[in-house]
Amino acid sequence: MTCDEARILLHALLDNELDAGHAREVEAHVAGCPNCTVELAAQREMQRVLADTNLRYTAPASLRSRIEASLPQAQRQQPSRRAVLRGFAMGSAVSALAASGVVAVVLRQDDQQRILSEVVSAHLRSLQAGHLTDVVSTDQHTVKPWFNGKLDVAPPVIDLTAQGFTLVGGRLDYIDARAIGAVVYKRRQHVINLFVSQTASTEHRPPKTQSMQGFNCRRWGDRGLNFWAVSDLGADELAEFVDKFDAAMKANVEG
Amino acid sequence: MPATDDVQKAQRFREAALPHLDDVYTLARYLLRDASDAEDAVQECYLRALKHFDSYRGPAMKPWLFAILRNVCNAEYARRAHRPTPIEDTPGAAEQTPLWQETEANPETEVLRSRDAGAIRKLIDTLAEPFKETFVLREINNLSYREIAEAVGVPVGTVMSRLARARAMLRAAWMAGEEQAR
Ligand SMILES: [Zn+2]
Numbered sequence: 001m002t003c004d005e006a007r008i009l010l011h012a013l014l015d016n017e018l019d020a021g022h023a024r025e026v027e028a029h030v031a032g033c034p035n036c037t038v039e040l041a042a043q044r045e046m047q048r049v050l051a052d053t054n055l056r057y058t059a060p061a062s063l064r065s066r067i068e069a070s071l072p073q074a075q076r077q078q079p080s081r082r083a084v085l086r087g088f089a090m091g092s093a094v095s096a097l098a099a100s101g102v103v104a105v106v107l108r109q110d111d112q113q114r115i116l117s118e119v120v121s122a123h124l125r126s127l128q129a130g131h132l133t134d135v136v137s138t139d140q141h142t143v144k145p146w147f148n149g150k151l152d153v154a155p156p157v158i159d160l161t162a163q164g165f166t167l168v169g170g171r172l173d174y175i176d177a178r179a180i181g182a183v184v185y186k187r188r189q190h191v192i193n194l195f196v197s198q199t200a201s202t203e204h205r206p207p208k209t210q211s212m213q214g215f216n217c218r219r220w221g222d223r224g225l226n227f228w229a230v231s232d233l234g235a236d237e238l239a240e241f242v243d244k245f246d247a248a249m250k251a252n253v254e255g
Numbered sequence: 256m257p258a259t260d261d262v263q264k265a266q267r268f269r270e271a272a273l274p275h276l277d278d279v280y281t282l283a284r285y286l287l288r289d290a291s292d293a294e295d296a297v298q299e300c301y302l303r304a305l306k307h308f309d310s311y312r313g314p315a316m317k318p319w320l321f322a323i324l325r326n327v328c329n330a331e332y333a334r335r336a337h338r339p340t341p342i343e344d345t346p347g348a349a350e351q352t353p354l355w356q357e358t359e360a361n362p363e364t365e366v367l368r369s370r371d372a373g374a375i376r377k378l379i380d381t382l383a384e385p386f387k388e389t390f391v392l393r394e395i396n397n398l399s400y401r402e403i404a405e406a407v408g409v410p411v412g413t414v415m416s417r418l419a420r421a422r423a424m425l426r427a428a429w430m431a432g433e434e435q436a437r
Contacts (some may be wrong), residue, residue, distance in 0.1 A: 008419040015393065017400050017415075045428050047394075053372050055379070059280035061292045067301045072265040137319070241306050 001029040006036045014040075014047055115176055116219075116228075120212045122173045123193045123230040126182065132191065133169030133184055143170045153225075155181035155196035156249055163244040165192065182219050185241070192231040192241055199226045207242050209235050218242050223253070268308045271316050272301065278396050279320050286328045286378055286392045300324040318398060318406035325388075326408070366420055369431075378428050386421035392417055 001009075006029045011019045013026045031038045126132050135146040142157040149152035150172055159167045164187060171182045175195060185192040205221035215239045219228045229245075231238050277395075279300060282292035300323050306392045311319060370378075382390060383406070392403045393414075400418075 007423075011419045011422060012400070012415055015400070019432060042426060043422055046257075046422065049370075050375070050394055052372075055276060055294075055372055055376060057281045057284045059276045059297065060294065062281065063297060064276060066275075066298055067276070068269075070298070070302060072261045089409070212300050215402055232433065 001025055003033060003036055006030065006033065006120055007039060010036065010040045010043065010103070014043060015235065025089075031083070055107065071246070096190040115213055116210060116217055118175050119195055119217060119219075119228045120215050121176060122182070122195065123191075123215060124213075125192055126173070126184070127191060132171065134171045138167050140167060143167065143183065146164075146170055149182050151179055153198045154251070155183055155194070155225075156185055156246045158245060158252060160185065160244050160248060163248070165241050187231075187233060187237065190231055190237075192229055192232045192233065192238070194245070195228040195230070197226050199224060207239070209239065209245075220246075222249075258436060264308060265305065268305050272304055272320060275317050276301075278378060282304055282321055282324060282388075282391055283328065283394060285323075285376075285379060285395070286384075287331060293330060296324060296327045296357055299327045301413075303327070315402055317396070318402040321392065321396070321398075321406040322408070345397055365401065366431070374432075378425060378432070381428055382424055386424060387415050389414060389417040390421035 006026060009018065009026045009105070010030065010058060011023065013023055018026065030040050037254045052093065064250065070222075106253045135143055137143050138159070140157045144154065144157040147157070147170060155170075157167070157170065161167060165185045166187070168184045168186050171184060173195065174179050175197065178197065180195055183196065185194065201221060202224045203221065204223075206222035207218050209216055209218045210251045211217070215230055215232055216235050217228055217230045218235075218238050218241075219226065227242075229238060229242055231241075233241070276297070280293060281298045283289065283300075287296060289292045300320065303323050303326075304320055307323075329342050375392065376393075379387060381389065388401060388407065391401075392398045392406060400411050400414045403414045407414070
């Protein structure tokens with residue numbers, strides 16, 4: 001073995017990359033060669049110092065998150081929609097929704113007036129004897145599951161008895177040729193129908209009251225749902241109902 | 256919205272590739288000698304790696320990532336008009352660096368004084384390519400000779416001679432620094 005060969009192979013020796021036969025050859029040369037002995041010792045010394053020094057760099061956290069963010073993520077729905085689903089629509093309704101795909105009710109602006117008249121008609125029908133409720137219960141835990149499987153998305157059912165609006169039951173109704181959930185409340189002897197339908201729009205639409213045929217209708221949109229609250233209550237009390245409902249729903253979703 | 260298998264693929268990729276982020280970033284820092292260029296290169300490296308993850312057959316993830324990073328860095332070298340030297344095996348002045356300094360005058364092994372990491376990093380930065388790359392892959396990224404050969408795309412014998420030269424050059428620079436300090 002020449003010194004030139006040994007000067008290369010002694011690194012492989014230091015790095016434990018040589019098989020036993022070549023290792024013995026290199027060691028034999030070094031043992032008989034003062035120059036290579038010095039070189040091996042010097043390189044061993046340098047390797048030791050290098051091993052004792054942290055020469056690595058640490059990737060900044062911002063880089064890590066940038067890379068994380070660029071990877072395809074697990075299906076991310078609109079947070080608002082997901083929050084609503086977590087909040088009230090469980091079990092079969094969610095499965096049915098997932099299986100069928102979201103069939104959204106998209107309302108065109110010029111349809112609003114026609115929808116309003118249908119909502120008021122549905123309210124009037126519900127006031128006929130025996131038509132108000134399909135499920136009669138003041139317990140939201142009874143009313144809520146009843147909707148599951150009957151609609152793509154079950155409506156939020158929130159007990160507002162403590163806030164002065166008594167939950168009396170739920171009903172399937174038809175608005176715009178679609179099945180829609182109606183949650184029924186009473187204040188004193190006044191009936192409130194809360195119609196809820198799904199919509200493609202997730203934007204928040206602030207509540208707005210309109211009157212038709214002597215009824216007040218307050219409608220709004222939130223978290224991918226359209227709401228119509230209809231009653232012969234005065235506009236003030238209906239607005240109060242909507243405020244209480246909205247607050248309870250926010251608490252429900254966030255809690 | 257990404258398909259489910261894309262998400263699963265991303266998850267497998269995340270588990271296989273992200274643990275090596277510091278290693279990849281370390282190599283990028285030494286190759287590019289600039290923190291922000293290194294970040295960009297590493298991000299690009301991971302994007303390309305994900306894209307080609309289907310064709311990845313293993314066994315070792317690290318050399319595979321390093322091979323991708325090298326390509327990204329070579330593109331960066333090409334972009335840098337003022338530094339148009341790609342990593343390739345071009346015989347240059349560095350190749351003429353003797354493998355050892357004559358030591359007859361001083362047969363005692365000189366003990367290298369410990370230096371702080373910053374000073375040693377600077378010394379490593381002065382190494383010419385492709386020697387620096389080989390040195391970092393072995394000494395800092397802890398790749399075996401075979402893995403370095405795989406990442407760089409050269410025979411193991413070339414890895415050995417480059418590494419020997421890199422260490423000889425580094426030691427020479429180190430000793431020169433100590434001479435100046437005296
Ligand atoms: Zn020798």
